[in-house]
Amino acid sequence: MSPEPVPLAKPVLGAEEERAVIEVLRSGRLSLGPKLAEFEGLFAETVGARHASAVSSGTAGLHLALRVVGVKDGDEVVTSPFSFVASANAVVFERARPVFADIDPVTLDLDPQAAEAAVSTRTTALLPVHIFGYPADMDALGALAKRHGLGVVEDACEALGARYADGSVVGSLESPAVFAFYANKQLTTGEGGMVTTGSAQAKQRIDSERNQGRAPDMDWLDHDRLGFNYRLSDIACALGIAQLGRLAEMLAGRRRVAALYREALGDIEELTLPCEERGGLRRGWFVFVVQLPHAADRDETVRALAARGIQSKPYLPAIHLMSYYRERFGHREGEFPVCEDIAARSLALPFFPEMAESQVERVASELRAVLAGAPA
C-alpha cells in the first residue's frame, strides 16, 4: 500500500472555532456586531498597532490602504513583481499604475535600490510585499519614501508574526500594513483581511469606506463618501478571535516544520532554501518555497512528486508577465531578470503546522530522488 499523500496546506481549526461560530449564530448578530471590534482590538494588540480595521479580504484591505495614503487616478505606485497578483491589482483598481522594480535575489523582496530607480514625478506611494513572510527592508524603503514624500502601504498578507530588523512586529508602523486570512494563511477566517495603522484618522476612513462610505457614528443609510462593501462578518471575526488565542503556538508549529525542512533538504545540491533570518528580522512562516536547480525541469518535478504522493506548486509567477499585465502595460520578458529567474524555479512544498517529522523527511527524500532523475 502506498503511503498517505502529503497535501500542500492544511488549516488547523478545532472545537474552539466551532464554539465561537455557534455562539455568533445563536446571538443573531452576524455582521457589524460586537465580534468586529473585539477581533480588531485583539489583532492590533497582537502586532503592536494602535488601530486595526477588519475587511473582507487582503485585496480589499490593500485597496482601502492605497486610497488612505492618497493613491489616485494617474499616480504611480512602486511595487514588487514577485507577489500574488492582488498587490498590483489593488493599484489598478484606483486607475493608478503599478511600476515594478526588481527584487533582492536573497530575500526575494523589493530591492530598495531598484525601487529608488523606479520612482518618478508621478510616484505617490511604495507598496513593498513581505513575500513568503520575510520582511522587506523597511528601514531603506521608509527612508526612500521620506526622501521623496511618498506614502507606504505594506503588503503583509503573508507575514503574520514577522518582525522588522529592530525586533518590532510587522504591522506596528504608522503607515498601513495589510494582512490576509484566506484558508492557507497562518490564521484563517475562510476569507478576510486586516489593515493596521498608527493613525486614528486612517482607521476612521477605512472603516467608513469598507461600509459604503458610512462613518461609524452616522445613521443607517446615510453616507458621506464613496465606499465599498468590504465588511468582515462577525462569524469570520469569531473564527479569527479563536485562533488569535493560540497564534504563538500556531506560528511556532510552522517554524518547527521550517527548521525540519532546512535540516532535511540541506544536502541537496544547488537547491536554494528560503533565506536565513538576518539580524533582528524574523520570518512569519507562511509557505516553504525552494528554488530548484537551474537544470531541473519544474513541471516535470511537480508531476513526478505528485506521482509519489507529494503535492507541490510553482509559486509565484511574475506578475508583469501575466497576460493582463503584458497587454495593459506592455511588459515583456527580461525587464526584471532576478524576479523572472526566481519565478521560473520556485516551488512550494507541503507546509502546515501539524506536519510530522516523518512527512517532512518523506518530502525531502522524494524530492531528492526526483531531482536525481530516479524512476517513479
Ligand SMILES: Cc1ncc(COP(=O)(O)O)c(C=O)c1O
Ligand atoms: C502577497 C499577497 N498579497 C495579497 C493577497 C490577497 O489576499 P486575499 O486573497 O485575502 O485577497 C495575498 C493572499 O493570497 C498575498 O499572498
